[in-house]
Structure formats: C-alpha cells, structure tokens
Amino acid sequence: MGSVGRWRTVRLPRRIGFLGQGWSPDAGGVEVHTSALAEALVQQGIEVGALAWGSAEQGARLLNQGGVTVTRQPRLRDKPAAFAGGVNSDDALELWLDTLRPELVHVHHLSGWGARALDVLRKRGLPVVVTLHDDWLICPRGQRWHVSNYLCRVPDPDACAKCLGESHGELAQTAEQLTKRLLHANQALQFVDRIMAPSSTLLEAHQRAGLECAGPHALGRVMPLGIEAESLGLETKRLRALRGDDDLLRLGVLGSVQPSKGVLPLAEAVVAAGRADLVLEIHGPRTSYHGDSQTVSKVEALARDHSAIRLHPSFHPARRAEVLAMLDGVVVPSLWEEGFGLGAREARATGLPVLASRIGGLVQLDQDPGVTLVEPGDQEAWVEAIHAFKRGLIQPCDVIKSTLEMTDDVLAVYASVLQARTDQAA
Incomplete structure (x- = not known):
C-alpha cells in the first residue's frame, strides 16, 4: 500500500x-x-x-x-x-x-x-x-x-x-x-x-x-x-461476552515481576485488604532483575500462601485481548518513572478501570475518569484503593492516540x- x-x-x-x-x-x-x-x-x-x-x-x-x-x-x-x-x-x-x-x-x-x-x-x-x-x-x-x-x-x-x-x-x-x-x-x-x-x-x-x-x-x-484502540476494544468486548459469570473481581498486572514495577508491594496490599471477592492475576515473566531474584521469590511465596494471588506466564501480544477480557481492572503499581505506561492505556482502550501509580508518564492519565492514581510506595493508600475497587466498565478516554x-x-x-x-x- x-x-x-x-x-x-x-x-x-x-x-x-x-x-x-x-x-x-x-x-x-x-x-x-x-x-x-x-x-x-x-x-x-x-x-x-x-x-x-x-x-x-x-x-x-x-x-x-x-x-x-x-x-x-x-x-x-x-x-x-x-x-x-x-x-x-x-x-x-x-x-x-x-x-x-x-x-x-x-x-x-x-x-x-x-x-x-x-x-x-x-x-x-x-x-x-x-x-x-x-x-x-x-x-x-x-x-x-x-x-x-x-x-x-x-x-x-x-x-x-x-x-x-x-x-x-x-x-x-x-x-x-x-x-x-x-x-x-x-x-x-x-x-x-x-x-x-x-x-x-x-x-x-x-x-x-x-x-x-x-x-x-x-x-x-x-x-x-x-494503540490499536478500536480493534483491541472490539475484540476484547467480543471475548468478554463469552466469559462466564462469577462473583470474583479480577485485577490484573501485565508485565514483569521486578522490584521497580511494584508488583510485590501490590500483592502484599491485596493480601492486607483481605477481600474474599477479589483476586490479583499477575501475567508476566518472573526472571531475575539484574541478578536479584528476591522479589520473584517473595511474590511466588505469597501466591503459594494466599489464593488471592495468582501467577501466569508471559503471553504473546496477539493474546492481549483474550487476557484483558478476563479482567475487571488493570493495575500498574510502578515505583520507577514509567516512560509511558502502554499497558494502562491499552486497558483503558477496552473500557477497563485502571489503578496506577502517580509517577512518570502515568501521571498524564490523571484526567481520565477511568483511572485512579495512587501514590507509589504508600501502602495504606493502595490497600484503600483495593478496598474501594468496584466492577464496571468506564467509557474509554477519547484522547488515546x-x-x-x-x-x-x-x-x-x-x-x-x-x-x-x-x-x-x-
């Protein structure tokens, strides 16, 4: 062409x-x-x-x-x-x-x-x-x-x-x-x-x-x-319609389990929140971060001890709509200054609500009604945000490029x- x-x-x-x-x-x-x-x-x-x-x-x-x-x-x-x-x-x-x-x-x-x-x-x-x-x-x-x-x-x-x-x-x-x-x-x-x-x-x-x-x-x-917002949104909607109903709220993390990504304190916050109706689905590679495997080991230990923490392997980008269709929200708990936050924006393109750290490029999402920004490292605030999370799609923001x-x-x-x-x- x-x-x-x-x-x-x-x-x-x-x-x-x-x-x-x-x-x-x-x-x-x-x-x-x-x-x-x-x-x-x-x-x-x-x-x-x-x-x-x-x-x-x-x-x-x-x-x-x-x-x-x-x-x-x-x-x-x-x-x-x-x-x-x-x-x-x-x-x-x-x-x-x-x-x-x-x-x-x-x-x-x-x-x-x-x-x-x-x-x-x-x-x-x-x-x-x-x-x-x-x-x-x-x-x-x-x-x-x-x-x-x-x-x-x-x-x-x-x-x-x-x-x-x-x-x-x-x-x-x-x-x-x-x-x-x-x-x-x-x-x-x-x-x-x-x-x-x-x-x-x-x-x-x-x-x-x-x-x-x-x-x-x-x-x-x-x-x-x-982002291929339109096609991603339509395919996710189609797959979401095939999803069976249950009472569980599924929050998803899409990305590496490494210290800078904040997955460990998020998992600890989910456990501390103690919501019997909510689980955290972690999708991403669990490899060492510059030789440090402690974060991965601690997250895996939490998953063994708490049914609210579920671990999944990395998925091919072509399966993104399939993964998003099984979630009720996406969490980006980064502790480093994310350059953009592609996963958060892809989630919003499908209407999913997002909990994200108020840091780096994620701050640009502060005007999106479907995004709740939480201070990175503030464990009490994260527990409160998890307590307050509710199921429900929110119209995607129309400024997604x-x-x-x-x-x-x-x-x-x-x-x-x-x-x-x-x-x-x-």
Missing part, C-alpha cells in the same frame, strides 16, 4: 532501519510498540529492516514479521560488552547497515549496542531519530532503580558505581568511568537529528542528568505511543529530518 494524502508531495525515506534491544514477541511495551510502528510503516509502502538482540542458543536469524525484515543478532555472552557495546556489536551493526542500506535509522534502544552505535551512524552520515523509552542512557540498569530498592532522581556517579558493583560485579566501574559514559552519551546525542520520548517526564529525567536532548538539529519532542495517528506523526518527523538534511546540503 502506498503512502497517501500529504505524503504525496513530501519526501519520505524509502528504506528505514530500526535498532533496538528486542523485538516482538519478546515481552515488553517497547517491543510491542516498535513492531507495531514498523508494520504500520510497511503499510505506507516503506521498506523497514530491524536489528535486535536474540537468543545466543538460536544464533543469528533473519525473519519476516509483518513485512518487516528482522535480524536477530545472538545476544553477547561477554557481559561487559553486552552492557556498553563493543567490537562485536559494532561489527554486527556495520554488517546490518551494509546489507539494508537504510536512508534513515530510528533508534529505539541502545542496550547491548552502547552509545557508540550512534558514533557508527554519525560516521556514515545517516539521518538518525532516537526515541527514549527508558533511562538506559543515564542509568546502566535502565530505570534509575538502585540495588538498594529506591528511585534515583538524578544519577550520582558515586552511588551508581556502588549500585553497579553490587548488582553486576563483572561490570563494576568507577565513578569516573560512569561520568565518562554519561558524557559520551551526551556528545553522541548532539549529532542526532531528532530526539523523541513518549512523555515529558522521560525527557526531563534525561535533562536533569545533564543530557541536553537537543543537538544542533534535535529538539526533544513528546511523542505519545499509539491510534497506531495510525502515531505513524502519521512519526512520518512527519522523518520528512522534516530529510528536508533539514537537504537544506543543509544546499
């Missing part, structure tokens, strides 16, 4: 590269978003190739997913290289660029590639758009969540060195080395054509850390992620980048 409307008179890239950490069906909102955007661009007649890490056991793979050519590079076994990028990741990136020959590269995550990937792209003279989905550029652990379980408002080199040394001994770095890492990231961003983030809070976090997010041509811009609308906005960014490059060359 060719591009339509205003794109007939505007130059768009014919071939785009996406660079990231993972790709659908890997678990994670970033992976869901990037694959949806890439497939939407293909529908506009643009060739899209993606480079992402894959399983070391499966080796290098070339896949076609929704018309997108996806190269899965075996995940680096050398952990220091996996942390910051290295010769092996540079070689993989160079080979991919030689093969795809993109006219523009959209970077979605640099974990494993390092900020040096931006250096590779700069040396090739390629137009580059970066979307900041989390805090990886300013925090090696990605979420500014300290090993001692607290949120770092501004990265401090001494605290970062201690945190990284305790959680990843093999990656231990001095405060001076971590300062240089941040400086390198800032320098690399100066040559990026456009920088975007799904929320203003994410941009502000990078700016507080000293990253200007605005090089000669790159102005930090808020670009909310899109569709994937098509988001794609249109992204195309406008691509067009402006190419036009600026043309003007510079004139």
Whole structure:
C-alpha cells in the first residue's frame, strides 16, 4: 500500500532501519510498540529492516514479521560488552547497515549496542531519530532503580558505581568511568537529528542528568505511543461476552515481576485488604532483575500462601485481548518513572478501570475518569484503593492516540529530518 494524502508531495525515506534491544514477541511495551510502528510503516509502502538482540542458543536469524525484515543478532555472552557495546556489536551493526542500506535509522534502544552505535551512524552520515523509552542512557540498569530498592532522581556517579558493583560485579566501574559514559552519551546525542520520548517526564529525567536532548538539529519532542484502540476494544468486548459469570473481581498486572514495577508491594496490599471477592492475576515473566531474584521469590511465596494471588506466564501480544477480557481492572503499581505506561492505556482502550501509580508518564492519565492514581510506595493508600475497587466498565478516554495517528506523526518527523538534511546540503 502506498503512502497517501500529504505524503504525496513530501519526501519520505524509502528504506528505514530500526535498532533496538528486542523485538516482538519478546515481552515488553517497547517491543510491542516498535513492531507495531514498523508494520504500520510497511503499510505506507516503506521498506523497514530491524536489528535486535536474540537468543545466543538460536544464533543469528533473519525473519519476516509483518513485512518487516528482522535480524536477530545472538545476544553477547561477554557481559561487559553486552552492557556498553563493543567490537562485536559494532561489527554486527556495520554488517546490518551494509546489507539494508537504510536512508534513515530510528533508534529505539541502545542496550547491548552502547552509545557508540550512534558514533557508527554519525560516521556514515545517516539521518538518525532516537526515541527514549527508558533511562538506559543515564542509568546502566535502565530505570534509575538502585540495588538498594529506591528511585534515583538524578544519577550520582558515586552511588551508581556502588549500585553497579553490587548488582553486576563483572561490570563494576568507577565513578569516573560512569561520568565518562554519561558524557559520551551526551556528545553522541548532539549529532542526532531528532530526539523523541513518549512523555515529558522521560525527557526531563534525561535533562536533569545533564543530557541536553537537543543537538544542533534535535529538539526533544513528546511523542505519545499509539494503540490499536478500536480493534483491541472490539475484540476484547467480543471475548468478554463469552466469559462466564462469577462473583470474583479480577485485577490484573501485565508485565514483569521486578522490584521497580511494584508488583510485590501490590500483592502484599491485596493480601492486607483481605477481600474474599477479589483476586490479583499477575501475567508476566518472573526472571531475575539484574541478578536479584528476591522479589520473584517473595511474590511466588505469597501466591503459594494466599489464593488471592495468582501467577501466569508471559503471553504473546496477539493474546492481549483474550487476557484483558478476563479482567475487571488493570493495575500498574510502578515505583520507577514509567516512560509511558502502554499497558494502562491499552486497558483503558477496552473500557477497563485502571489503578496506577502517580509517577512518570502515568501521571498524564490523571484526567481520565477511568483511572485512579495512587501514590507509589504508600501502602495504606493502595490497600484503600483495593478496598474501594468496584466492577464496571468506564467509557474509554477519547484522547488515546491510534497506531495510525502515531505513524502519521512519526512520518512527519522523518520528512522534516530529510528536508533539514537537504537544506543543509544546499
């Protein structure tokens, strides 16, 4: 399908590269978003190739997913290289660029590639758009969540060195080395054509850390992620009609069980609330978080001891409507500053009420009548919110951006980048 409307008179890239950490069906909102955007661009007649890490056991793979050519590079076994990028990741990136020959590269995550990937792209003279989905550029652990379980408002080199040394001994770095890492990231961003983030809070976090997010041509811009709201809502409604009636209220958590996500204190709040008519359905991977498995172990222990806590494995993104149809509400109890909160917005697209932490990109939902915001870490407030929760669909907020609308906005960014490059060359 060719591009339509205003794109007939505007130059768009014919071939785009996406660079990231993972790709659908890997678990994670970033992976869901990037694959949806890439497939939407293909529908506009643009060739899209993606480079992402894959399983070391499966080796290098070339896949076609929704018309997108996806190269899965075996995940680096050398952990220091996996942390910051290295010769092996540079070689993989160079080979991919030689093969795809993109006219523009959209970077979605640099974990494993390092900020040096931006250096590779700069040396090739390629137009580059970066979307900041989390805090990886300013925090090696990605979420500014300290090993001692607290949120770092501004990265401090001494605290970062201690945190990284305790959680990843093999990656231990001095405060001076971590300062240089941040400086390198800032320098690399100066040559990026456009920088975007799904929320203003994410941009502000990078700016507080000293990253200007605005090089000669790159102005930090808020670009909310899109959702297939209409189709997701219709399919969820159809499946919900098939659901058998019972008296149980089912609250769902959709995502990883890790300290920064707040699943453990939420589960404890559900137990403390003691509602015999309510259960917490936790859907998501239960893997260690930077080597820490204590949170997973404690959640699993709660599930063994309390029938109100139910654990489920990760689900394929294609099953999202099926999972949502079985719930009466969704909870996003994050303790870190969520960049966007895709799961909360998907739930609202289906009419489900949402309980969410008043933090990060989730704060933007405060005007939605279907969302109750609760202070993160306030256990009494969470117990009270669980006590007060009632069954009942609430009309979705009409400001949820569709994937098509988001794609249109992204195309406008691509067009402006190419036009600026043309003007510079004139």
